Amino acid sequence: MIEKKNYNWAVLGCGVIANEFAEAMKKHNNKIYAIGNRTHEKAVAYGKKYDVEKVYDDYKDIFEDDEVDIIYITTPHNTHIQFLREALSRGKHVLCEKSITLNSDELEEAITLANDKNVILAEAMTLYHMPLYKKLDEIVNGGDLGDVNVITINFGSYKEYDMNNRFFNRNLAGGAMLDIGVYALSFARWFLKSNPKKIVSQVKYASTKVDEQATILMMNEEQQMVSIAISLHSKQPKRGMISCDKGYxxxxxxxxxxxxxxxxxxxxxxxxxxxxxxxDALWYEIEDMEKAVAEKAVTDKAAMDKAVTDKEVTEKAVVGKSITDKESYMHLDYTKDVMEVMTHIRKDWGMNYPEEIS
Structure with a gap:
């Protein structure tokens, strides 16, 4: 049995999701250890509101604090990779808001760094941690419904045409794919046997040249099919349907x-x-992240003990299990698959962000 530990969480960013995180911690009688933000005044206000122990004068000090166990990154998509580099290189476990990076190359860099430093890296994809999805996984894989044949997903928000806000701002990695498409694709991946390799799509751009609306059709090797419609300027229900042989x-x-x-x-x-x-959506994420970190500590200790017993300290024994062995809690394998699809689609569109232009 894994012993529960009180981890020191540090939050980077003070936006809406950071406030939801703080409320989740407060509801379950947990406290945030530290807060960092580019605008120091906002960090101070956040710290006072949620009784945070430490507010950094310089938000970059979050990476240097030896007392920090886990960093929760809540800043815009296009800032994630630079903060992941800072956090992971200093041996911090990281839970990063979706979309975890802009593209697969950035994600692979982060994963390599996390493995090198022997820490947990995960995307804060809410649905992977909701009890409902864990239950549906049992039901769908139990066989009573037969095989999954078709998955249909909609997600449409109505955002006013303010091209300066983050949804339509290309300099903040705006667009439907990274903001809401990541949810739809993560939903699909949860129920698919393998990642789709056949992908076709259509896109409608906003005036800022980010994707405002898109439709996507996909199929994997098992011939399971997926249909997705997403929009930032046309309201749709957040509806997912899994169609199987004997029911849906x-x-x-x-x-x-x-x-x-x-x-x-x-x-x-x-x-x-x-x-x-x-x-309790964010609390489920917090719990699973802490389980992953705790299990990793147990795994690493066992590996070290075995190495000492055998008088054979090898690199593998010291490093312990790779972060990708924590898929049962944080599902980094699915995060990689979804990022692969999003990167593929945006390449097909010829759409990129300033950070991706060499």
Whole structure:
């Protein structure tokens, strides 16, 4: 049994999601150790609001603090890789908001660095940690519904045409793909046997040349198919449907869903699966991240003990298990697959961000 430890969390960024994180910690009687933000005044206000122990005068000190165990990065997408480099190179475990990086090259760099420093790297993809998805994984893989054949996903937000906000701002890595498409693709990956290799898509651009709207069709080697429609200027329900041989599963508000409806094809009978609480969405992420970090500590200690016992300290024994062995908690394998798809699609579109132009 893994012993629970109180980890020192440091938060980088003071936006909406950082406040949700703080509320989740507060609700479960946990305290944030430290806060860092480019604008120091906002960090001070955040610290006072949530009784944070330490507010950095310079947000970069977050990476140098030996007392920090885990850093939660909540800044815009295009800043992630620079902060991941700083945090991982100093041996910090990192939970990073979606989209974890801009592209697969950046993600591979971060993963390599995390493995070199023997720390956990994970994307804060809410749905991977909701109890409903863990339950649906058991149901879908249990065989009663048969094979998954088609997955259909919608996610449409209506954002006013303010081209200076982050949704449409190319200098802040705006666009539908990285902001909401990542949810749709993560939903699909959860229920697919393998990552799709056949991908076609269409895109509509905003005036700032970021993707405002897109439709995507995909198929993997098992011939499971996926249809996705996303938009930043046309409201759609956050709806996902998994169609199987003997029934289909519908999930509304799927990023933080706590209910699914299964309809059985032969009888038309409906079954409601309800578990979890959407108000605890970030807490589920926190719990799984801490489990991954705790298990890694146990694994590394066992590897070291064995190495000492055998009088054979090899590089593999010292390093212990790779971060990719923590897929059961943080699903970095799925994060990589989703990033691969997003990178592929944007390359097909010929769309890139200033940071990606050499």
């Amino acid at each position: 599963v519908e999930i509304m508000e799927y990023p933080r869903a706590m209910q699914a409806v299964i309809t059985y094809t032969e009888t038309g009978e409906k079954e409601i699966v309800q578990i979890g609480d959407m108000q």
